[in-house]
Amino acid sequence: MKTHISPALRAVFALLVGLAFLLPLYFTLVTSLDTKADIFTFPPHLTFDWQWSVYAKAWSMFRWPMYFANTLLIAGVTIVLALTTSVLAAYALSFVRFRGRTFIFSLILLVLMIPNEAQLIPNYLTLAVVHLTDTYWAQILPYGASVFGIFLLRQFFLSFPKDYWDSVRIDGGGHLQFLWHVVLPQSRPILFTIGLYIFIGSWNSLMWPLMVTQSHHVQPVEVALARFLTGNSVLWRRLSAASVFTTLPVVILFLVFQRYIIRGISRGEGIQG
Amino acid sequence: MGGLQNSTSVITSSKRDFRKSRFRKLLRNREYRYAVLFLAPALLFLMIFIYLPTLVAFVIAFFHYHLGSSQQQFAGISNFRDALSLNVFQKSILNSILFAAMQVPAILVLSICVALLINHSSRYYNFIRTLILLPYATPAVGTAIGWLWIFNPTYGLANGVLHWLGLPTSQWLQSPTMALPSIAIYSVWHGVGFDVVIVLSALGTLPRAAVEAAIVDGASAWTRFWKITFPLISPTVFFLLIVTTIGSLQSFSQIYALSGGSGGPEYATTTTLLLIYETAFKYNHLSYGSAMAIFLVIIILLFTLIQRWASKRYVYYQ
Numbered sequence: 001m002k003t004h005i006s007p008a009l010r011a012v013f014a015l016l017v018g019l020a021f022l023l024p025l026y027f028t029l030v031t032s033l034d035t036k037a038d039i040f041t042f043p044p045h046l047t048f049d050w051q052w053s054v055y056a057k058a059w060s061m062f063r064w065p066m067y068f069a070n071t072l073l074i075a076g077v078t079i080v081l082a083l084t085t086s087v088l089a090a091y092a093l094s095f096v097r098f099r100g101r102t103f104i105f106s107l108i109l110l111v112l113m114i115p116n117e118a119q120l121i122p123n124y125l126t127l128a129v130v131h132l133t134d135t136y137w138a139q140i141l142p143y144g145a146s147v148f149g150i151f152l153l154r155q156f157f158l159s160f161p162k163d164y165w166d167s168v169r170i171d172g173g174g175h176l177q178f179l180w181h182v183v184l185p186q187s188r189p190i191l192f193t194i195g196l197y198i199f200i201g202s203w204n205s206l207m208w209p210l211m212v213t214q215s216h217h218v219q220p221v222e223v224a225l226a227r228f229l230t231g232n233s234v235l236w237r238r239l240s241a242a243s244v245f246t247t248l249p250v251v252i253l254f255l256v257f258q259r260y261i262i263r264g265i266s267r268g269e270g271i272q273g
Numbered sequence: 274m275g276g277l278q279n280s281t282s283v284i285t286s287s288k289r290d291f292r293k294s295r296f297r298k299l300l301r302n303r304e305y306r307y308a309v310l311f312l313a314p315a316l317l318f319l320m321i322f323i324y325l326p327t328l329v330a331f332v333i334a335f336f337h338y339h340l341g342s343s344q345q346q347f348a349g350i351s352n353f354r355d356a357l358s359l360n361v362f363q364k365s366i367l368n369s370i371l372f373a374a375m376q377v378p379a380i381l382v383l384s385i386c387v388a389l390l391i392n393h394s395s396r397y398y399n400f401i402r403t404l405i406l407l408p409y410a411t412p413a414v415g416t417a418i419g420w421l422w423i424f425n426p427t428y429g430l431a432n433g434v435l436h437w438l439g440l441p442t443s444q445w446l447q448s449p450t451m452a453l454p455s456i457a458i459y460s461v462w463h464g465v466g467f468d469v470v471i472v473l474s475a476l477g478t479l480p481r482a483a484v485e486a487a488i489v490d491g492a493s494a495w496t497r498f499w500k501i502t503f504p505l506i507s508p509t510v511f512f513l514l515i516v517t518t519i520g521s522l523q524s525f526s527q528i529y530a531l532s533g534g535s536g537g538p539e540y541a542t543t544t545t546l547l548l549i550y551e552t553a554f555k556y557n558h559l560s561y562g563s564a565m566a567i568f569l570v571i572i573i574l575l576f577t578l579i580q581r582w583a584s585k586r587y588v589y590y591q
Contacts, residue, residue: 044428115519115573
């Protein structure tokens, strides 16, 4: 048996597979833009009717700008906080020589062994004791350190040529100068990758915000969308429209920066979270 | 050690002085100061939100803990015993395992097939890889709405396709037998891109010489896959098997969204994590929920340990 698929056939088949993955998103878009009569047809209707008014209705039913602002605020502060702690820790673990360095690194890697289901209830209690449940901080602080970030940055830092550090030291500079003027500028792409992961994780998180918040004015988009979904399961076109405008930002971000995400997956292989 | 204390007191005290001075010297040592200063923020967060809570989770599970009450009643193992004897909890564990058993093999087989199909480094194939990875980045609730409509028994695309193929249609999410498989189908769509990227990077490290020699020897694509490609990527496949299983046991968003937040119909989609969420946060039984969480954590931990153990033995890193 000699199997040899022609390149053209292979390309066409690959495209079909790719489009199949796009189909559910396309179908949501079609439903959101259909006329009311067209969504209730069988077999399903697959071309656009361009009923943009549904979007206006879905948008006015909920305080979406507030939820978007909440998500952006939570993601933004988490990114700044987690990147700062990760850069400092990874720097110490790769450029500062001290005894117990490998021990500290294994202690940090130990976090990857502990499923985060273990910490859900105690973290809720900790935040309740200090009266931080139902705030932005409750959704930010538990993500203040990123083990994924520390791991990725350390790997990257260890690949730095030693000459860089030597030349900074000869010029009389210390760790802070080296970190600020050499390490950080060169780390921009990898910092961007980690930031992107934190952003997407933040945008898509549902369980933790559901657990620690009740007030709508601190809740992110995903929680609002889940409430919209469970409360209005018959308004298909509006639900689809809301789904489109809450998903679109991440989709655009992904399409523009997908190579950074692919880099993160390939480099962080062997690591989750 | 006690009997020797007097006779060696001089030595001990000098030893202590030495230690003290060494400690002072360490603190004066600039490298140490930087290490402490730089590591403190990250370690502080890990301490407060990971290390300590993990221990606390075990403690709470042995109490009848009520938030705000000053007296906490010791419960022994009754929370664990009660959880184990609860029908819904048993069903939830079964559901979690079934959910993984349905989606993990599908994701692995599909990701290997897709990766082999698009294993070309051209812009065209990169574009297709992007399409397949796209669902991975989308939020589960947002994309679940589209899938709810796809699974709609009367007007949905899923039944549309079955009807077109002349196959019997299904109630999908509204059927107690099909609800969990339906969510698994969603999860395969959502998660397969991640595995495809990792399989692709494993395929990228295959020695070209071996593959070319096999082609020259006239080995068929099928033989080449089973004799060369698969053995060489098998550590990666094993890694993905464990990681995807762990991820599956930790699913929440898609189950919450596709079951309308209920775990229904008839507890058909109540996974352990969803039950923990309901027990602890909807009904406020924190200790009971904690005991359930510990069972789930132990199951996940087992897979993690297998993975760590195996990766030391089989997985080859450059």
